[in-house]
Amino acid sequence: MSVGGLPHALRDGDQFAARVNGRRPAVFLDYDGTLTPIVDRPQDAVISETMRNAVHRLAQRTTVCVVTGRDRSVVAEWLGIDGLVVAGSHGFDIAGNISGRAAGGEGGETIQHHAVAGFEELLATITEQLRNQLASAPGATVEPKRFSVAVHYRLVDPAHRPLVTATVEDLLAEYPDQLKLTPGKMVYEIQPKVDWNKGQAVLYLRHALGVDGPEYVSLYVGDDITDEDAFRALKGPVNGIGVVVADLNDPEVAGRPTAADFLLESIGEVERFLDMLA
Numbered sequence: 620m621s622v623g624g625l626p627h628a629l630r631d632g633d634q635f636a637a638r639v640n641g642r643r644p645a646v647f648l649d650y651d652g653t654l655t656p657i658v659d660r661p662q663d664a665v666i667s668e669t670m671r672n673a674v675h676r677l678a679q680r681t682t683v684c685v686v687t688g689r690d691r692s693v694v695a696e697w698l699g700i701d702g703l704v705v706a707g708s709h710g711f712d713i714a715g716n717i718s719g720r721a722a723g724g725e726g727g728e729t730i731q732h733h734a735v736a737g738f739e740e741l742l743a744t745i746t747e748q749l750r751n752q753l754a755s756a757p758g759a760t761v762e763p764k765r766f767s768v769a770v771h772y773r774l775v776d777p778a779h780r781p782l783v784t785a786t787v788e789d790l791l792a793e794y795p796d797q798l799k800l801t802p803g804k805m806v807y808e809i810q811p812k813v814d815w816n817k818g819q820a821v822l823y824l825r826h827a828l829g830v831d832g833p834e835y836v837s838l839y840v841g842d843d844i845t846d847e848d849a850f851r852a853l854k855g856p857v858n859g860i861g862v863v864v865a866d867l868n869d870p871e872v873a874g875r876p877t878a879a880d881f882l883l884e885s886i887g888e889v890e891r892f893l894d895m896l897a
C-alpha cells in the first residue's frame with residue numbers, strides 16, 4: 620500500500636475502531652516528526668506544551684512508550700513525563716519506569732534493557748586490552764560507555780595516531796562477528812555488532828511491559844523510514860496497528876510504499892489522535 624492510499628486514523632474512525640476491536644491500546648510513539656515538527660537544527664525539536672499534555676494524559680490511562688533514534692536521556696528530559704518508557708538510539712537503549720505494569724513486575728520497577736545484553740563482559744575485556752595496548756600512545760583515552768567503548772585520540776601526537784588506528788583495527792579483526800566500528804570526530808567508537816531496529820524494540824517492549832496479551836493492541840505512530848520496521852513488526856499474529864504520519868501534499872511521501880495501516884497528515888492530527896485514545 621502507498622501512504623496516500625491508506626485510510627485516515629481519525630476521519631475513517633469506524634475502520635480504526637474495527638481494527639482496535641475493543642482491545643486496550645498500548646501506544647508506541649516516534650519523537651521527531653511525530654510529536655515535534657521537523658526542524659533544521661535537531662536541538663530545536665522541543666515538544667509543545669499541548670503535545671506534552673496529550674502524551675501525559677494518555678500515559679495516565681495506558682502504556683505509552685517513545686521509541687526514538689535520538690539519545691534516550693535527551694528525549695526523556697524534553698518529555699519530562701513520569702511513567703513514560705523511552706527507548707533511545709532506535710530502541711538500542713531502553714529505560715523507564717514501568718509502574719508495575721509489566722507482567723509480574725513490582726510497582727516502581729525500572730526496566731533497563733539494551734540489545735547489547737551479554738556484551739558487557741566483552742566490552743570490559745576490550746577496554747582492558749585497549750588500555751594496555753595504548754599505554755605507548757600518550758594522550759589516547761579509552762572511555763568505556765554503557766553500549767560501547769570509545770577511543771579518543773585528539774590529544775595523541777600525530778606521529779602516534781597510526782598506532783591507535785592499528786590497535787583498534789587489530790582488535791576488531793580479533794572479534795569480527797561481535798564488534799563493529801563507528802568512527803567519529805577524533806574518536807573510534809567500538810560497538811557490539813547487533814541487528815536491532817525499532818521493530819525489534821517494540822516487540823521487546825510489548826513483552827517487557829506485559830502488553831503482548833490478546834486484550835491489548837499495540838499502536839505505533841511514526842513518520843520515517845526507520846518506523847517502517849516497527850510497522851512491519853506489528854503485522855501478522857501480533858495484530859497491531861501502524862499509523863504513519865505523512866504530509867500528502869508531498870507527492871514523494873504520498874507515493875511511498877508503507878507497512879502502516881492508517882494515516883495521520885500532521886503533528887496536529889497526532890495530538891488529536893492521542894486525545895481521542897485517552
Ligand SMILES: [Mg+2]
Nearest residue numbers: 649651652843
Ligand atoms: Mg520521526
